[in-house]
Structure formats: structure tokens, C-alpha cells
Amino acid sequence: MSNDPATSAENPWPVRTVARKIGDWVHRLGDVWVEGQVTQMNARPGTQTAFLTLRDPSADVSMSVTCPMWLVRELPTPLREGDRVVIHAKPSFFFGRGTLSLRADQIRAVGIGELLARIERLRKLLAAEGMFARERKRPIPFLPKGIGLITGRASAAERDVLANAQARWPHVLFKVLNTAVQGSQAVPQILRALSILDKDPDVDVIVIARGGGSVEDLLPFSDEALCRAVAAAGTPIVSAIGHEPDTPLLDHVADLRCSTPTDASKRIVPDVREETARVRQMRDRGRRALHGWVDRETRLLTQLRSRPSLADPLGPIERRLSDVEMHRERGRRAMLSLLAKDQAEVANARGKLAALGPAATMERGYAVVQFTDSTGNLHVLRSVSQIEDGAQLRVRVADGAVHAVAESVEPTTPAPEGDRP
Known part of the structure; x- marks a missing residue:
């Protein structure tokens, strides 16, 4: 085989050569144990060979199996389609049709215990x-x-x-x-x-x-x-x-x-009936819960309305109004009393001030004489020594002032000791 020339478009192999080479490679595989599921079985009476199709249960893969008819007949239980089996076979390549199959010499059914x-x-x-x-x-x-x-x-x-x-x-x-x-x-x-x-x-x-x-x-x-x-x-x-x-x-x-x-x-x-009943039950529960809440809030409002502050809302205001009027009158009287007291004190202080002040003295006929110094400021004349003849004088009386000129200055002669009070 190794001496065959390589293939090319100009030097192709004939079909028989390719089939022969595939058959040689298949025959080198040797005997194998194979497990699968029987999907088709053709074991006609009078024939020497039974034909089976063995499929892999976990994949869409199948192979043809041939075996002697006596091998099928000697099984402990009749072989049926769908049974799982383990076979001992040799791969065989049919040269004439170019098909691959397994030639079985042993078939063992897979028991329930093994499954x-x-x-x-x-x-x-x-x-x-x-x-x-x-x-x-x-x-x-x-x-x-x-x-x-x-x-x-x-x-x-x-x-x-x-x-x-x-x-x-x-x-x-x-x-x-x-x-x-x-x-x-x-x-x-x-x-x-x-x-x-x-x-x-x-x-x-x-x-x-x-x-x-x-x-x-x-x-x-x-x-x-x-x-x-x-x-x-x-x-x-x-x-x-x-x-x-x-x-x-x-x-x-x-x-x-x-x-x-x-x-x-x-x-x-x-279940539509169960769910409908459940919805109806939940609706009834919701209705009862809502009614209970409304009744509870209604009772609460009734209790609030029965309280004095809500039963007669104007009564407390009117009672407080009289209290406000009473306190306002008390405040007014206290203020008037305080003002009268303060006015009396002011009048008393004013009387004292008037009695002690020069105005009251001048109203009794007295006068205040003032002279002008060299700088032009007025001073109260307390002694004849403060002025000279011809000095300008200002004589203030109760209802006004009179300006005069000093014609002469006459000091007062002191009284004898016996004449002094």
C-alpha cells in the first residue's frame, strides 16, 4: 500500500483501490465489545444470517450488525427491538458495496440489574x-x-x-x-x-x-x-x-x-374554582377590615365630638373673654393709679421747686440784678464792690427785665452790735 503513488487530478485512484485501502484499515481494528440498543432485526426463518441495527441510545448513531442465525436463537430470552445488548464483533468492510458492518460472534442481553x-x-x-x-x-x-x-x-x-x-x-x-x-x-x-x-x-x-x-x-x-x-x-x-x-x-x-x-x-x-373562592374570601376579608376600620374611626370621632371643647367650642372662648376683660380692667385701674401717684409726686416736686426757686421770691416783689463784665457776660450782682458808677445793669423781675445804669454806688453801713438781731 505504501508503494501506491499519491493521488492527483491527473492520477486518481480507482474506486476499487480506495475500497481496498479502507477495508485494510478496518480489518486492522480487530475484535471489539460494543454496547447498544437493537432498533431493527431481520431474522427470517430458513436463512443462515440475521441482520440487526445497533444504535447508540445517547446519540443518533447506528451500525449494521450481522450474525449467524443460531446465535440469535440460542439467546436465553428472545431478542426484541428496543433491547439493550453487548456484542463481541469484528468490523467488516463489504468490498462490493463499500459498506461497513459488524460481524458478531457473541450477543449478551443487558439485564435489569446491570441497567x-x-x-x-x-x-x-x-x-x-x-x-x-x-x-x-x-x-x-x-x-x-x-x-x-x-x-x-x-x-x-x-x-x-x-x-x-x-x-x-x-x-x-x-x-x-x-x-x-x-x-x-x-x-x-x-x-x-x-x-x-x-x-x-x-x-x-x-x-x-x-x-x-x-x-x-x-x-x-x-x-x-x-x-x-x-x-x-x-x-x-x-x-x-x-x-x-x-x-x-x-x-x-x-x-x-x-x-x-x-x-x-x-x-x-x-384551580379556577379555588382561586375564585380565595378571591371572594380575600374580598370579604377586605370588606370586613374596611368596615371595622370605618367603625373604629367613627367611634373615635364620636368620642372626640363628645368632649367639652368640641361639644361647646364657643363656651371656653366666652369664659376666657370675661377673664380677659377682668384682667384688662385691672390693668387699666392699676395704670391709672400709678399715673395718679406719679402725677402727685410730680406736682409735689414742682411745688417744692417753685417754693425754693427765685420765681416765687420775685413774685413777692424781689428782683435779681445782673451786671455785664468786661467780656460782655452777665453775672448776678451780689456786692456793690463788683460795679462802678455808670455800670450797665439788668434788673429781672417776675414778669420781665429792666435795663438800668448805676449812677452811684453806696455801700451799706454795718449796724451796731446792739442793733443786730
């Missing part, structure tokens, strides 16, 4: 990754505007969910996608339906429903690919698989686990 053990290992793996954690579960809307339903076509689960949900809330809207719910096509179809509904903006919650069944029938709902897709979905997922004892891994990953499809219909939509 349950694998599901348990997967459960522990998903739990360790936190996919079962309560914190990641999303709440289900109280009244979703649209509900996606993934279930089998014309199944009892579909009828239960639709009938019970519409009986509880007649205006609920469903978008139903029918898929296979068991067998080799179940997981791919459910994944496609889940992707479609998860992208739909009118779907607020998705229900995956199926009736009860055997462990083999419920295997698609413990598939790892489906569990991871449900965990990654942006829309809340409700699992309604089987009956109460049935617990596939989907129940742990979903945001809400319902024991039956009927239970799911009761938990995804409220």
Missing part, C-alpha cells in the same frame, strides 16, 4: 456535578401563559394532562409535541421537542409526561444526554413520568417532579 447499576452510577455522577441541587431549580409560574407538553401521541398521559389542566383552568394554552416515549427514537425526539419548546417565547413551562411502564420502557428518561439538556434548559421543566414508584433520573434533574401526569396538571395551573 439499574448503570443508572445508579449515572445518578451519582450527576449528583456530584450539582444537577440535583435544590438551589438550581427554578420556580414554576403561578399561571403560565403557555405550557409545552412533550408526550406520546394519543397517549393516556396526554389526555390526563390536557383534560385535568383545562378542567382546572379552562383558558390554559398548550403546545403539544408528540414524540416516542420508549425505544431507540425516544431520546432524540424528546431532545428535539425540548429544544423547540425552550426557544418558544410563549412557553413558560415544559411538561415531559409518560404513563407507567417497566424499567426498560422508562430507560430514555434516565438518559444522560436528556438529563443534561433538561438541566441546561432556560424554561422550567416538569417531570411527570410513570406512577408514584417510578423515579427516573429526569425526576431529579427537573425543576418539579410530579408523581403522575394527573398530578402534573394539578400543579402547573391553579
